[in-house]
Amino acid sequence: MGRPLRDLRVSVTDRCNFRCRYCMPRERFGKEHKFLPKRNILSYEQIQKFVLACKPLGLGKVRITGGEPLLRRDLPKLVRQLSDLGLEIALTTNGSFLKREAESLAEAGLDRVTISLDAIDQDMHSRMTDSNVTVSDILEGIEEATSRGLGPVKVNCVVQRGVNESQIPKLVRQFRGTGVIVRFIEFMDVGGTNGWTPGQVVPTSEILDFLSKEFDLVPMMRDTPSDVASRWVHSDGSGEVGFISSVSQPFCGDCVRARLSSDGKLFTCLFTTLGHDMSELIRDGDDPSKLTEAIREVWTRRSDRYSEDRSSDAVSLPRVEMSYIGG
Numbered sequence: 001m002g003r004p005l006r007d008l009r010v011s012v013t014d015r016c017n018f019r020c021r022y023c024m025p026r027e028r029f030g031k032e033h034k035f036l037p038k039r040n041i042l043s044y045e046q047i048q049k050f051v052l053a054c055k056p057l058g059l060g061k062v063r064i065t066g067g068e069p070l071l072r073r074d075l076p077k078l079v080r081q082l083s084d085l086g087l088e089i090a091l092t093t094n095g096s097f098l099k100r101e102a103e104s105l106a107e108a109g110l111d112r113v114t115i116s117l118d119a120i121d122q123d124m125h126s127r128m129t130d131s132n133v134t135v136s137d138i139l140e141g142i143e144e145a146t147s148r149g150l151g152p153v154k155v156n157c158v159v160q161r162g163v164n165e166s167q168i169p170k171l172v173r174q175f176r177g178t179g180v181i182v183r184f185i186e187f188m189d190v191g192g193t194n195g196w197t198p199g200q201v202v203p204t205s206e207i208l209d210f211l212s213k214e215f216d217l218v219p220m221m222r223d224t225p226s227d228v229a230s231r232w233v234h235s236d237g238s239g240e241v242g243f244i245s246s247v248s249q250p251f252c253g254d255c256v257r258a259r260l261s262s263d264g265k266l267f268t269c270l271f272t273t274l275g276h277d278m279s280e281l282i283r284d285g286d287d288p289s290k291l292t293e294a295i296r297e298v299w300t301r302r303s304d305r306y307s308e309d310r311s312s313d314a315v316s317l318p319r320v321e322m323s324y325i326g327g
Contacts, residue, residue: 003255003256004057004058004059004256005054005057005058005059005256005258005295005299006058006059006060006061006256006257007059007060007061007062007063007256007257007258008051008054008059008061008062008063008257008258008259008260009062009063009065009257009258009259009260009325009326010047010050010051010062010063010064010065010259010260010326011065011066011067011069011259011260011261011262011324011325011326012041012042012047012064012065012066012067012069012072012075012078012262013036013041013066013067013068013069013071013072013262014035014036014066014067014261014262014323014324015035015066015067015068015071016066016067016068016071016094016323017068017071017094017096017131017133018068018094018096018129018130018131018133019129019130019131020118020128020129020130021128021130022158022160022187023323024323025130026130029323036262036263040263040264040279041262041263042260042262042263042264042279042282044077044078044081045081046264046282046283047078047081047082047260048078048081048082048085049282049288049291050260050264050278050282050291050295051082051085051087052085052288053288053289053291053292053295054258054292054295055085055087056292056296057292057295057296057299058256059087060087060088061087061088061089061090062082062087062088062089062090063089063090063091063092063326064078064079064082064089064090064091064092065091065092065326066092066093066323066326067262067323067326068093068094068096068097069091069092069093070093070096070097070098070101071097075101075105076101076104076105076107076108076110077108079091079105079108079109079110080108080109082109083108083109083110083111084109088111088112089109089110089111090110090111090112090113090114091105091110091112091113091114092113092114092115092116092156092326093113093114093115093116094115094116094117094129094133094138095115095116095117095137095138095141095142096131096133096137096138096141097141098113098115098138098141098142098144098145099137099140099141099144100141102141102144102145102147102148102150103144103148105148105150106145106148106149106150110150111150112150112151112152112153112154113145113150113151113153113154114153114154114155114156115138115141115142115145115153115154115155115156116155116156116157116158117135117138117155117156117157117171118157118158118159118164118167119135119157119164119167120135120167120170120171120174121135121166121167121170122134122135122136124164124166124167128163128164139174142155142180146178146179146180151179151180152179152180152181152240153179153180153181154180154181154182154183154242155171155175155180155181155182155183156183156185156244157171157182157183157184157185158185158187158188159184159185159186159187159202159207160187160200160202161187161199161200161201161202162200163200165202165210168184168207168210168211169210169211169214169215172211172214172215172239172241175239176234176238176239177238177239178239179239180239181239181240181241181242182239182240182241182242183229183241183242183243183244184204184207184241184242184243184244185243185244185246186201186202186203186204186244186245186246186247186248187200187201187202187247188246188247198247201247201248203245203247203248204230204243204245204248204249205248207243208232208243211241215234215241216234216235216236217232217233217234217235217241218232218233218234218235219231219232220232220233220240228244228246229242229243229244230242230243230245230249255269258299259325259326260278261275261324261325263279264277264278264279264282264283265277265278265279265325266278266295266298267320267325268298268299268302269302272320273320275320275325276298278291278294278295281294
């Protein structure tokens with residue numbers, strides 16, 4: 001109660017060209033899966049209207065997500081529309097189309113980009129993403145984004161025990177000295193398709209102990225209490241490493257983020273079971289004040305603290321999938 005809505009994550013599509021096991025496993029998201037019909041997807045003008053309605057609540061940043069947002073046609077158009085509102089605009093992508101799109105995104109006003117990359121070894125990357133996209137293509141996209149000023153570029157790696165722990169030091173070595181920030185994310189129980197169990201989580205403390213055998217990392221202060229990542233730097237100044245510890249060190253109390261699905265539902269938590277349908281208000285009329293008041297009502301009533309209450313019976317209801325509302 002009383003916290004501003006500083007950060008809005010906007011999903012522009014529920015589709016993706018990867019089939020990562022912890023997000024969109026192929027047996028659940030195969031040829032028979034029914035994605036949102038195009039008629040239900042918000043237009044860029046409707047997204048801009050919603051974002052504008054959030055500004056009186058303290059909004060300062062919009063992050064464009066998916067699915068894979070670069071599957072949405074002419075995404076730079078949306079970036080330009082949102083950038084014109086005087087907000088910081090970021091993008092999270094799997095990187096497969098980034099080399100092609102980085103220049104036009106930068107010219108449209110995109111400020112920063114984050115790439116999801118859970119493995120640097122090609123064989124493991126192919127298994128984890130269930131795709132034919134090459135790591136070299138993604139690395140070229142990261143280089144292009146860096147050269148276009150979309151930084152600091154961040155690379156997010158979701159760590160699963162028994163799956164990709166070997167990639168942790170390799171990712172740090174890969175990006176050390178490049179200006180790219182690598183961040184390790186504890187495997188979370190988002191949605192209902194990833195088969196999450198606590199034993200699959202590699203806590204940040206364990207990752208730090210592991211990295212300390214090779215790297216001399218020094219902690220940094222967070223810029224604001226609502227920052228999701230703890231930050232560490234190499235003692236020789238050669239780079240930064242981040243950790244997002246939403247399982248072992250939940251940060252619900254400082255959360256200032258909301259999410260808008262591509263069909264117009266507002267979510268106040270990544271782990272929520274319920275979205276608030278704003279599509280009629282978004283599509284009807286030109287007066288943004290009614291939409292602002294509806295958003296304000298949802299935001300001020302929020303009481304979700306899933307990560308802090310993870311073990312309680314109250315959180316056993318089915319949750320929305322990450323591919324639907326964005327990570």
